[in-house]
Amino acid sequence: FPSLLLRSELQDSYDYVVVGGGTGGMTLANRLSEDGTKMVLVIEAGPLDAYEKDIMIPRFYIGASGAGISKYDWNISTIPQPQLNNRSIVMTQGKLIGGGSCLNAMVFDRGTPADYDAWAELGNPGWDFAGLFPYFKRSETFTPPLEQQAADLGITYNPECHGFNGPVQSSFCAYTYPTHSNFLTAMASLGVNRPLDQGCGDSLGAYVTTHSIHPTNQSRSSSRTAYYDPAVGRPNLHVLTEHQVTKLVTTKQDSKVVVTAVEYASSKDATKQTVNVKEEAILSAGALHSPHLLQLSGIGPSSLLSQYGIETLVDLPGVGHNLQDHCVSGTAASDLNNATFDAEQGELYYNERQGRWTDGLPSALAFMPLLNWTNLGESILQGMTPSNAIAYLPDGTDAPVAAGYMSQVESVVKMHRARSTAAQELMYLNGGTAFISIIMHPLSRGTVSLTSIDPFVNPLVDTRYLTHPADGQLLVDAIRYNREIIATEAIQQTGAVEVSPGPEVISEKDLLASVKKSVSTVWHPSGTCAMLPYEQGGVVDPDLMVYGVLNLRVVDASVMPILPGAHMQATIYAIAEKVFF
Numbered sequence: 001f002p003s004l005l006l007r008s009e010l011q012d013s014y015d016y017v018v019v020g021g022g023t024g025g026m027t028l029a030n031r032l033s034e035d036g037t038k039m040v041l042v043i044e045a046g047p048l049d050a051y052e053k054d055i056m057i058p059r060f061y062i063g064a065s066g067a068g069i070s071k072y073d074w075n076i077s078t079i080p081q082p083q084l085n086n087r088s089i090v091m092t093q094g095k096l097i098g099g100g101s102c103l104n105a106m107v108f109d110r111g112t113p114a115d116y117d118a119w120a121e122l123g124n125p126g127w128d129f130a131g132l133f134p135y136f137k138r139s140e141t142f143t144p145p146l147e148q149q150a151a152d153l154g155i156t157y158n159p160e161c162h163g164f165n166g167p168v169q170s171s172f173c174a175y176t177y178p179t180h181s182n183f184l185t186a187m188a189s190l191g192v193n194r195p196l197d198q199g200c201g202d203s204l205g206a207y208v209t210t211h212s213i214h215p216t217n218q219s220r221s222s223s224r225t226a227y228y229d230p231a232v233g234r235p236n237l238h239v240l241t242e243h244q245v246t247k248l249v250t251t252k253q254d255s256k257v258v259v260t261a262v263e264y265a266s267s268k269d270a271t272k273q274t275v276n277v278k279e280e281a282i283l284s285a286g287a288l289h290s291p292h293l294l295q296l297s298g299i300g301p302s303s304l305l306s307q308y309g310i311e312t313l314v315d316l317p318g319v320g321h322n323l324q325d326h327c328v329s330g331t332a333a334s335d336l337n338n339a340t341f342d343a344e345q346g347e348l349y350y351n352e353r354q355g356r357w358t359d360g361l362p363s364a365l366a367f368m369p370l371l372n373w374t375n376l377g378e379s380i381l382q383g384m385t386p387s388n389a390i391a392y393l394p395d396g397t398d399a400p401v402a403a404g405y406m407s408q409v410e411s412v413v414k415m416h417r418a419r420s421t422a423a424q425e426l427m428y429l430n431g432g433t434a435f436i437s438i439i440m441h442p443l444s445r446g447t448v449s450l451t452s453i454d455p456f457v458n459p460l461v462d463t464r465y466l467t468h469p470a471d472g473q474l475l476v477d478a479i480r481y482n483r484e485i486i487a488t489e490a491i492q493q494t495g496a497v498e499v500s501p502g503p504e505v506i507s508e509k510d511l512l513a514s515v516k517k518s519v520s521t522v523w524h525p526s527g528t529c530a531m532l533p534y535e536q537g538g539v540v541d542p543d544l545m546v547y548g549v550l551n552l553r554v555v556d557a558s559v560m561p562i563l564p565g566a567h568m569q570a571t572i573y574a575i576a577e578k579v580f581f
């Protein structure tokens, strides 16, 4: 791996220093270093993986393996959540070259046009669907479904909505459970449409999705394989792994702050080193660590920084606020898998690159607008009005952050009313073992905050899932909807019966209690350095430049002002592809 450097081989200064070699960071580093006149350094806290099967074979993605791969994970959990019976939720976050794109479930999709148009309407010109569309395409090499697969599962696509030369592979899993047809038939019987192609923004309805999987060898396509591997030999791209950035070194120029260097260390006890920044520093440390690093560097809410004796260089109340995540709860049906089946499928994978092991997160799903699946839509929407919502923000939320939140809620309600976005994503898991519902536009907001001036102490993550009652109501009603699906003739043919929460759990109160017992995450934290106007609690402007700092950007999940009604990675690749070009 020639561009992995020892610290002693580093130059004194670089044109660009990218903090974090994950999904967004490696994309940027690759594109910036296409210009051979620019020296680019990536500093990544984690190592380079060794193409282990847990990373590369879809069957073993971290969620499927249960416990995960702690050496490639930051091993962070939320603080105990009082509203969830004091449970802490495990918040897996990649700590390796490729970041989350090496651990994720590989679903590769886009939201609806409304999801991104809302970003633009919130004060970010150019970040609507039309503005992002070329960059979605630029990041992607799309492989259409095989003829038989398309016929069996009714997969349709529009080539005009896809890229065919981009670094990230997007394809349909070689294997689909036979019961996926039952699911699609069941959804059709409930009146749910089959969209032409989610790549065009036509993502509402039930269908089989694309994954970031290489269609030839059926292995993971990540920012490591897509953006790191091809750039590894460039003399102007240096990558320092297993070193954690501890602080941005700054000076003042007129009224603005300038980043002059980046400080890093290999461990808590190691001597801290610095590398100079000629043009820009770029934070791509993810939605938990980018705000943490800003706070450690004196850029954040002064009320928080003063508690730790950190001088406030830029008072930005939004840093670490507006934490949003796609939370999930489900209805378990019968277990359709067994160990013998799995062993047979393993053999099939190694011999032919076919079978169940080519399938990461099961690919049959439905994105459902609010008013299309719940009869309680109108009353849930009433409870979502911005003036109601503000009461559910964390205590002590600064006025600009609250103002930005009100605008976000307005956008979300508008989209729900127009049925232009998904309120839930319904996943048909493992060929029918569970129907899981993921809230696409949660109104609960959490925080990420430092708890020590020691950068090696992880930030405190408080996701505050279900603190806005509408999020809980949606998950409760999703269980009722799952029961309707299980009762359809097509699903009954699979032999599925509800095992959890159990058909005896019926009242609103009991259903909510069961949701609170089970609610978890699909690991999509975002919004903590939101791209919003300054007076709305924004942290970065539409060029993703941090307010009050001359040469600092944030390029990762934390800049999303509102979560899209989709999984994250395709959007993060597009953000990183777009920001400089």
Ligand SMILES: Cc1cc2nc3c(=O)[nH]c(=O)nc-3n(C[C@H](O)[C@H](O)[C@H](O)COP(=O)(O)OP(=O)(O)OC[C@H]3O[C@@H](n4cnc5c(N)ncnc54)[C@H](O)[C@@H]3O)c2cc1C
Binding pocket: 019, 020, 021, 022, 023, 024, 025, 043, 044, 045, 046, 062, 063, 092, 093, 094, 095, 096, 097, 098, 099, 100, 101, 103, 104, 105, 106, 107, 108, 109, 243, 244, 245, 246, 284, 285, 286, 287, 289, 290, 293, 361, 522, 523, 524, 525, 555, 556, 557, 558, 567, 568, 569, 570, 572
């Ligand atoms: C288990 C799991 C399943 C998921 N499933 C899907 C899915 O199926 N589809 C989908 O689209 N999305 C999925 N996601 C979400 C998606 O993968 C993430 O949202 C995305 O990868 C985040 O990209 P990022 O660039 O914001 O951060 P990351 O990719 O996490 O990159 C941040 C990088 O910065 C490094 N870093 C942090 N702090 C420092 C520091 N101080 N110094 C140096 N380096 C630092 C980290 O080690 C990491 O490598 C999943 C995520 C997880 C964890």
